[in-house]
Amino acid sequence: MTRPAQERAVRTREALLRAGAEVFDEYGYAGAGITRILERAGVTAGALYFHFKSKEGLALAIMGVQPQQIEPNLSSHGLQRLVDITFVWAYELQVNPILRAGVRLSVEQGSFGVQDPSSYLGWKEIMADCLQSADREGELLPEVHSEEIAEFVVGACTGVQLYSQLVSNRCDLPERTVRMWRMLLPGIARPEAIAGIRLDPRRGETA
Amino acid sequence: MTRPAQERAVRTREALLRAGAEVFDEYGYAGAGITRILERAGVTAGALYFHFKSKEGLALAIMGVQPQQIEPNLSSHGLQRLVDITFVWAYELQVNPILRAGVRLSVEQGSFGVQDPSSYLGWKEIMADCLQSADREGELLPEVHSEEIAEFVVGACTGVQLYSQLVSNRCDLPERTVRMWRMLLPGIARPEAIAGIRLDPRRGETA
Structure with missing residues (x-):
């Protein structure tokens, strides 16, 4: 051409x-x-x-271009980057039709005869990268596994946004994302690292 | 009649x-x-x-009779009961068509024009009851909220089963449920309580 x-x-x-x-x-x-x-x-x-x-x-x-709606808006690294991905995602899910459709189609794919984990595996890779970087920077607890955390966060975010959509049309998703991290960080990160993490969902709006 | x-x-x-x-x-x-x-x-x-x-x-x-597939199989209380609900659920999701269909229909409800949070709110009530009992028994950390934990666990389980379905047809769901609790318990429960929790997914098979 x-x-x-x-x-x-x-x-x-x-x-x-x-x-x-x-x-x-x-x-x-x-x-x-x-x-x-x-x-x-x-x-x-x-x-x-x-x-x-x-x-x-x-x-x-x-379904496959979801991460491209998020990653260009990030500047942090390690554990903060992982947290920021979820804040940008929680914000963009309210305003960005490509992300909204990608998430909806991924969740409802069974209804049109598709069983394709690619979009979830894509998120998992991106999150595992942040966690491996966090691990190198000494942010994670010694006994945890980056891949397992990444897989859990992908699943948890998927379900939390569905719950939030049904009860508040996703208006409360940023606040639910903060709560998720308050519950989850003590099981994956060192206390010194947690103390440095900024859990302000408005970080997702800087896009 | x-x-x-x-x-x-x-x-x-x-x-x-x-x-x-x-x-x-x-x-x-x-x-x-x-x-x-x-x-x-x-x-x-x-x-x-x-x-x-x-x-x-x-x-x-x-969608509404999901809890009836789980609750009759439980005998524990407090935090262990909450954990056991998820183990029974992870097992029954592999063998019980009523639970499988209830979860599938709840996740895909948007595809047939329904937006009904009832089934998730039903699970939330049941889990919040376990957590309130856990709180009275001194198992929870002082700063956590039973309702918030319950809502997060409902969302997280929903997403984790979807992920597990796509990557393993739910075969690895019991193991993923154990990992979820390993990550989540330190953020919600006292160390003494965590030490007493049995994280054996075969507890879900006793039905």
């Missing part, structure tokens, strides 16, 4: 991701009509099939 | 709950045909509508 054609392809792909996310977030997978997605993206059916093959392919792509 | 008619009604209702659970567990909400449910239950459409009004009513009832 020529350079302008490549740029156009990137813009088309992003328009489809965004339009698809808005429609999946609002209507769920089954209720999301292809025509509505195409109209909102302002592209043709051919473009959808070129970039994503199918509605399911578009859904899987949206 | 006469006594035999009442007993027949109870049996019909239970047959519908069980057949509905098997079909919802296997096919999800959208894929669960009413005809299949009626055939498996061996009852008429009239019985379904008499007891549950609709397919959605049957799904909501199955």
